[in-house]
Amino acid sequence: MVDLAILSQALPAIGTAAVVTVALTLAASLISLVVGALSAAVQLGGGPIGYALSRTYVSLMRGTPLFVQLLVVYYGLPPIGIRGQAFLAAALAIGLNSGAYTTEILRAAILAVPRGQLEAATTIGLTWGKIWRRIVLPQAFVTSLPMLTAEFTIVLKSTPLASVIAVTEMTYTGVLIQSRTYSASEVFLTIAVGYILIAQVLMRLSRSLERRTRRLRF
């Protein structure tokens, strides 16, 4: 059944595409983390306007399909002068979408930081920004590491949607190969294994991070 000749021909292309998938996952996760941290900070410490902004962002992202968001971003970039940047559009769309979930994850972890610690920081004379950056977020990051890993695994599994705007990540590459060779099972099974491997690396990384931050747990 499985045609090894076709597979060995296809592997280099799938390998290159895997790099794109990893890059897209990392870029989108980074955007998700930065946007999520900002959004959570603004929601909890930015007064009524910050709260409203952050809640609106979260419900917009959660209330519309990622597929649609991807198209909106992709076709929204050229009018602001950014053309032919499918990868950037995909990273932005997936990252912004995930940022809504990261907001919620970090929000919960931030609220779990005891109030007394913030009061101590206030009496020391730390200002709002420094309290966030140096006291709240480091702890929130540590406590939410398992949840963030799960979220970034979802990011990885969202990357195939980027094929709709012709980003040559793994799934799109698989579709291209399959349309030339008509050997669907070889190609897509290989790709599935590829996703599992990447997810494994992600989880290993997270677990070693967790181990290294365990002494900071309380």
Next chain:
Amino acid sequence: MPVSAIRAEGVSMDFGSLRVLHGINVDVSEGEVVAVLGPSGSGKSTLLRCLSWLTPPTEGAVYLQGERLGVAVAPDGRQSRLSAAKLARQRSRIGMVFQSFNLWPHLTVLGNITEGPVQVLGLRPGEARERAMTILETVGLAAKASAYPATLSGGQQQRVAIARALAMQPELLLFDEPTSSLDPELVGEVLDVIELLAARRTTMVVVTHEIAFASEAATRVIFMDGGRIVEDTLPATFFRDPAEERSRRFLERTLRRYAQFGSHRSAEG
């Protein structure tokens, strides 16, 4: 004339419709050690939090070395809220130690102590570490510099919290029941540190239930009840001959409990 370290003028505090502080006037001079006593719910913590502008009072003013906290007064007398940066700087001049230590668990002991000096006072990390180590010697915890708070006993954590406050070289220290959440056998080591500071004539306001500490180390006793200062006098006067019926009853109750469980000091020595 003694220099006023901190002064509250007509400080009132409301939580919703509940008034928990009623126009408090108090003036603490440099070098004074004021013990604040009073039943639970009498407003002791709230007063300390107002004095440090951690929770600004509903009414009234607080002056740190004569400087108005939290309020900018223009030359023409007009008042406006002080900028966040300036307020933070004012707060950094008042050290506060909490019942629950409130150390930052993701930082080492040294990290907890150097955070303020580096981030607020702008000390170089090396300078801040040196300062922190000197203070850690004072509180007897130099060996724990690289430990994380979670690995320390309550008494050690509270001494680190005191060290953290001291590292800012504050003009005065406020303590809110610093030994109340400690196991009895750990109370002594924290009181020893506070008494050492008292001997060095550090200006302090200490909310406490430790009668022995109040009568021996304090230079002044304030007794609060129902959001008011009921008595403000010398420790000797307060403990021997309280002027008010309320203080008398409070003392009787506290001393009875004391006789039952004993002084932590006598338990120790």
